[in-house]
Amino acid sequence: MAELERAQVIAQNLSLVESRIEKACKSANRERSEVVLVAVTKTYPVADVEILANLGLSHFGENRDQEGREKSANVPAHWHFQGQIQSNKIPSIASWAHTVHSLDEKRHCEKLARSLPEGKKLGIFIQVALDESPGRGGVAPDGLAEMADWVLTFPFLILHGLMAVAPLGEVPDQAFGRLASIHSVFSQQFPDSSALSAGMSDDFESAIAHGATHVRIGSSILGSRSNPL
Numbered sequence: 001m002a003e004l005e006r007a008q009v010i011a012q013n014l015s016l017v018e019s020r021i022e023k024a025c026k027s028a029n030r031e032r033s034e035v036v037l038v039a040v041t042k043t044y045p046v047a048d049v050e051i052l053a054n055l056g057l058s059h060f061g062e063n064r065d066q067e068g069r070e071k072s073a074n075v076p077a078h079w080h081f082q083g084q085i086q087s088n089k090i091p092s093i094a095s096w097a098h099t100v101h102s103l104d105e106k107r108h109c110e111k112l113a114r115s116l117p118e119g120k121k122l123g124i125f126i127q128v129a130l131d132e133s134p135g136r137g138g139v140a141p142d143g144l145a146e147m148a149d150w151v152l153t154f155p156f157l158i159l160h161g162l163m164a165v166a167p168l169g170e171v172p173d174q175a176f177g178r179l180a181s182i183h184s185v186f187s188q189q190f191p192d193s194s195a196l197s198a199g200m201s202d203d204f205e206s207a208i209a210h211g212a213t214h215v216r217i218g219s220s221i222l223g224s225r226s227n228p229l
């Protein structure tokens with residue numbers, strides 16, 4: 001696709017997503033400014049990130065270290081890592097990411113903190129497991145407070161709040177309803193960490209209705225990925 005044509009498609013998609021976000025905020029009686037749009041650029045080329053940056057976006061999300069490292073070196077922005085954390089990739093992730101959404105193990109937390117370049121701070125969301133099936137990542141709701149206390153022992157980790165992905169096969173409204181109750185308890189315990197990262201292309205309206213402050217949207221903006229991660 002010609003470059004100009006690609007830029008037009010992306011601009012059009014982004015404006016549709018933007019109006020869906022505005023509408024969802026309105027229905028939830030929330031301000032648009034309460035919700036950060038993180039454009040998930042995984043599998044897409046840096047040229048697409050540049051198009052989005054030119055359209056005014058400044059938050060980008062990646063699932064893989066190498067892609068994130070390469071794109072962030074080319075496009076200055078706030079870079080989010082939201083993938084499964086592999087221990088051996090942590091020093092690299094700590095070098096380019098500004099925020100990590102998917103913390104679910106204490107030992108990763110410690111390694112992230114130790115790997116940070118001098119003077120750098122790293123935002124942290126703790127991933128919540130919304131289903132019972134082990135292996136899909138996330139901390140069980142009854143382990144969140146302990147994990148949060150642990151994150152707070154590291155002065156250069158800034159605990160923003162909680163993150164979740166709606167389980168496959170469950171109605172998002174139901175899963176995010178459960179998340180909202182977990183989030184409400186958590187925010188009372190940790191009032192300085194009340195952000196909530198939830199919602200993807202297919203379910204962000206529901207996430208916004210249930211209090212999401214960060215939505216992570218990829219395919220609605222850039223098109224469906226041929227090799228889904």
Ligand SMILES: *Cc1c(COP(=O)(O)O)cnc(C)c1O
Nearest residue numbers: 040082200201216217218219220
């Ligand atoms: C891929 C991904 C997204 C974006 O998903 P889309 O359906 O493309 O909007 C958001 N969050 C996480 C954790 C992802 O892996």
